[in-house]
Amino acid sequence: VGTQVCVVGAGSWGTTVASLVAHNADTTLWARRDDLVDEINSRHTNSAYLPSATLPDTLRASSDLDALIAAADVVAMAVPSQGFRDVAARVANSIGATTPVVSLSKGLERSTLMRMSQVLEELMPGRPVAVLSGPNLAREILAGQPAASVIACADDAVATTLQQLFSRPTFRLYTNPDVVGCEIGGVVKNVIAIASGIAQGFGFGDNTKATLVTRGLAEMTRLGVAMGANPLTFAGLAGMGDIMATCASMQSRNTQVGVRLGKGESIADIVASMNMVAEGVKSSAVVVDLARKLGVEMPIAEQVARVCDGTQSAADALRALMSRSSRSEFD
Amino acid sequence: VGTQVCVVGAGSWGTTVASLVAHNADTTLWARRDDLVDEINSRHTNSAYLPSATLPDTLRASSDLDALIAAADVVAMAVPSQGFRDVAARVANSIGATTPVVSLSKGLERSTLMRMSQVLEELMPGRPVAVLSGPNLAREILAGQPAASVIACADDAVATTLQQLFSRPTFRLYTNPDVVGCEIGGVVKNVIAIASGIAQGFGFGDNTKATLVTRGLAEMTRLGVAMGANPLTFAGLAGMGDIMATCASMQSRNTQVGVRLGKGESIADIVASMNMVAEGVKSSAVVVDLARKLGVEMPIAEQVARVCDGTQSAADALRALMSRSSRSEFD
Numbered sequence: 001v002g003t004q005v006c007v008v009g010a011g012s013w014g015t016t017v018a019s020l021v022a023h024n025a026d027t028t029l030w031a032r033r034d035d036l037v038d039e040i041n042s043r044h045t046n047s048a049y050l051p052s053a054t055l056p057d058t059l060r061a062s063s064d065l066d067a068l069i070a071a072a073d074v075v076a077m078a079v080p081s082q083g084f085r086d087v088a089a090r091v092a093n094s095i096g097a098t099t100p101v102v103s104l105s106k107g108l109e110r111s112t113l114m115r116m117s118q119v120l121e122e123l124m125p126g127r128p129v130a131v132l133s134g135p136n137l138a139r140e141i142l143a144g145q146p147a148a149s150v151i152a153c154a155d156d157a158v159a160t161t162l163q164q165l166f167s168r169p170t171f172r173l174y175t176n177p178d179v180v181g182c183e184i185g186g187v188v189k190n191v192i193a194i195a196s197g198i199a200q201g202f203g204f205g206d207n208t209k210a211t212l213v214t215r216g217l218a219e220m221t222r223l224g225v226a227m228g229a230n231p232l233t234f235a236g237l238a239g240m241g242d243i244m245a246t247c248a249s250m251q252s253r254n255t256q257v258g259v260r261l262g263k264g265e266s267i268a269d270i271v272a273s274m275n276m277v278a279e280g281v282k283s284s285a286v287v288v289d290l291a292r293k294l295g296v297e298m299p300i301a302e303q304v305a306r307v308c309d310g311t312q313s314a315a316d317a318l319r320a321l322m323s324r325s326s327r328s329e330f331d
Numbered sequence: 332v333g334t335q336v337c338v339v340g341a342g343s344w345g346t347t348v349a350s351l352v353a354h355n356a357d358t359t360l361w362a363r364r365d366d367l368v369d370e371i372n373s374r375h376t377n378s379a380y381l382p383s384a385t386l387p388d389t390l391r392a393s394s395d396l397d398a399l400i401a402a403a404d405v406v407a408m409a410v411p412s413q414g415f416r417d418v419a420a421r422v423a424n425s426i427g428a429t430t431p432v433v434s435l436s437k438g439l440e441r442s443t444l445m446r447m448s449q450v451l452e453e454l455m456p457g458r459p460v461a462v463l464s465g466p467n468l469a470r471e472i473l474a475g476q477p478a479a480s481v482i483a484c485a486d487d488a489v490a491t492t493l494q495q496l497f498s499r500p501t502f503r504l505y506t507n508p509d510v511v512g513c514e515i516g517g518v519v520k521n522v523i524a525i526a527s528g529i530a531q532g533f534g535f536g537d538n539t540k541a542t543l544v545t546r547g548l549a550e551m552t553r554l555g556v557a558m559g560a561n562p563l564t565f566a567g568l569a570g571m572g573d574i575m576a577t578c579a580s581m582q583s584r585n586t587q588v589g590v591r592l593g594k595g596e597s598i599a600d601i602v603a604s605m606n607m608v609a610e611g612v613k614s615s616a617v618v619v620d621l622a623r624k625l626g627v628e629m630p631i632a633e634q635v636a637r638v639c640d641g642t643q644s645a646a647d648a649l650r651a652l653m654s655r656s657s658r659s660e661f662d
Contacts, residue, residue, distance in 0.1 A: 135545070137538035140538040140539065145538060148542045206471070210573075210575040212477075214479075217566060235549070244575055318477070
């Protein structure tokens, strides 16, 4: 019997990662809803999240979290940030004393400003914690298009084990010891994607988008460095790679929100019309809180937060960003 | 009488920069051809390079290089890399002893592997040399879309003077002392744009493109660091910003070449069909030479160079890149 992996959360990204790993190891996927469990086990599809994709036959789903976790040698958490702690607390009841846990989730906990790996460390002390991040457009990766990501873990041996377990010929994994940087990249990129979408919705082209996203990367890097991250992480797959894929793709809900804001719709109307809230709408305020606490200047995130809480129009936000005074590139 | 600026070279980027500066200072534009000089002075257009754009009335063009340079307080060179030395030698005949020279050109000299700023330093010793780089899609910037770039100069006071002279409300300039990094970014990005175009032409989506471009940035950074550049420069406007705009835009000739290669056309047919050779087709071999000389691994540039010299198909190049062994993100 080989390694057994459990992926917790059957959204588009959790299902995609479970489908990749199922080629390398016995893999189970936890879904909350029994109808989705049945669909995955009998039809090998997840039509709500990944229309037209076929999942591996060997991938087995279940709603019995305790049983899946008790049998798992490796656990991967793919739960949205705001529900993350509740599910992680249930995982903690059954997980082995030294079982590695990988976070696939990109967000911060609203009330505590904690990163997902910090939540895992608090609830499951003693287990090695890792983060998988990078340009993660689920549909393209599940379709077998070439991609690469980062597996971040403070323990090098665990990182190498997870790298082998989660890699596929079309999904290359690079190790990086910088857990904080990889997580901050995943959080801030959703905020920057809203700003980039606003510029696009306004009718600005690739040059303005590239400028804005690059300045967004600079403020993402400032925040990360203030938290102890390696600045080079942000030039890598979990920084630039993720932000570039997100901002280029209308598959991203955050980009969609930005484009609609740029075209003049109100944030209230946009949020009311979407099934799932785009992560960046909520996390912009959390990022700004964190930046203030650490004394880091994040002008783009601040403007996005104001647009998302309805106190500033998208047009005024763009204007404010362009009127800042000239300075050196890396202060 | 205020500062007088001369921009040497009336292609799309030279004309765009001259048009921006003309709002801040007396500005002249050198064009080789008299019919283009007449068009710029009488109709205020440059229809071959910037169709449908109107240039400022105050911008004056001339083909008399000696007279323009003799009158200039600042000179900006916007000449393609392979003709750069010849024109710079003519500029050197008339330029003032302490007149700053700004390179707007992105390339390496084929025979010497020299950067454009090195050519300027050789031919015009004693003059402060600077580089302007960043996401520079000329048409969008000339249309007044918000943009930002980097002005790189070892002399901080000169950098600040040039920053004020070349900035516009819609064209923010950041100073950066790293001349080498800004130039290497501008050279390697054209090579990476060909690789990104190949992936796009193959039918791969935004995720694959973002992955490939990020790995391209990593090898660009390795080369730059081996030459003494600051790695952070590549996460900035002259690295990531420029590469992101270039790879997103079909305005880029390098992206166009890549897309056609990815669709199965031969490099010979593509080159034969284009009026101007895309810079990356030539510079891929130069970049690989430089990387070998410095012992730097640049797998993407190597594959692009092989495709561009006709010894490898685009399909085989993509396959070779995807089959490399897993490793850590920043070796």
